[in-house]
Amino acid sequence: KQEVTQIPAALSVPEGENLVLNCSFTDSAIYNLQWFRQDPGKGLTSLLLIQSSQREQTSGRLNASLDKSSGRSTLYIAASQPGDSATYLCAVSTSGSRLTFGEGTQLTVNP
Amino acid sequence: DTAVSQTPKYLVTQMGNDKSIKCEQNLGHDTMYWYKQDSKKFLKIMFSYNNKELIINETVPNRFSPKSPDKAHLNLHINSLELGDSAVYFCASSQYASGLAGTQYFGPGTRLTVL
Numbered sequence: 210k211q212e213v214t215q216i217p218a219a220l221s222v223p224e225g226e227n228l229v230l231n232c233s234f235t236d237s238a239i240y241n242l243q244w245f246r247q248d249p250g251k252g253l254t255s256l257l258l259i260q261s262s263q264r265e266q267t268s269g270r271l272n273a274s275l276d277k278s279s280g281r282s283t284l285y286i287a288a289s290q291p292g293d294s295a296t297y298l299c300a301v302s303t304s305g306s307r308l309t310f311g312e313g314t315q316l317t318v319n320p
Numbered sequence: 321d322t323a324v325s326q327t328p329k330y331l332v333t334q335m336g337n338d339k340s341i342k343c344e345q346n347l348g349h350d351t352m353y354w355y356k357q358d359s360k361k362f363l364k365i366m367f368s369y370n371n372k373e374l375i376i377n378e379t380v381p382n383r384f385s386p387k388s389p390d391k392a393h394l395n396l397h398i399n400s401l402e403l404g405d406s407a408v409y410f411c412a413s414s415q416y417a418s419g420l421a422g423t424q425y426f427g428p429g430t431r432l433t434v435l
Binding site: 243245251252253254255258296298300304306307308309310312313 | 324351353355360361362363364365368370375376410412414416422423424425426427428429
């Protein structure tokens with residue numbers, strides 16, 4: 210059974226700092242990995258999707274890496290801003306379309 | 321031009337009632353999902369439909385019945401609501417090609433409160 214763990218559970222940083230969120234999964238037989246952002250009381254917004262054959266994806270200040278063999282992914286956020294404050298969720302896709310989520314990292318960026 | 325929409329946004333009801341949540345996507349995707357986010361914010365898949373066919377059915381009480389009238393809609397009907405059903409329910413969609421699912425797009429969620 211696939212299990213996804215995210216560390217840390219919460220993170221508070223000053224504006225402008227670079228930061229790394231970590232995600233690990235127990236079964237390396239994944240199809241892809243997605244990073245989402247969830248704002249309080251809102252739905253999920255997809256940030257990046259990395260296919261199992263890829264090593265990383267970049268979008269603006271975000272960079273996600275994937276090491277499938279070790280069951281790890283990181284989300285790097287450069288030059289953090291208060292607007293980045295949200296919960297970040299990692300999810301892995303197995304059996305074609307099933308997404309298994311981690312419990313999220315709650316990020317607060319202080320002005 | 322909402323991509324994935326759900327109605328209602330909030331639903332407050334008494335224990336024992338039957339209720340439905342509707343979901344529609346205008347992305348042209350062929351796969352739709354229902355997820356449940358509990359009070360601890362943990363998201364877990366409930367159902368998935370591909371081209372109106374059920375492909376994922378997690379261990380969910382049979383009081384929950386998904387219905388997909390067409391590829392753009394996936395509704396969730398819940399019978400005999402219980403206190404433990406209180407949660408936020410999210411609908412999502414993606415394009416499923418060659419056994420791989422693309423990016424999943426989520427609706428805004430329906431907050432269900434059972435009193």
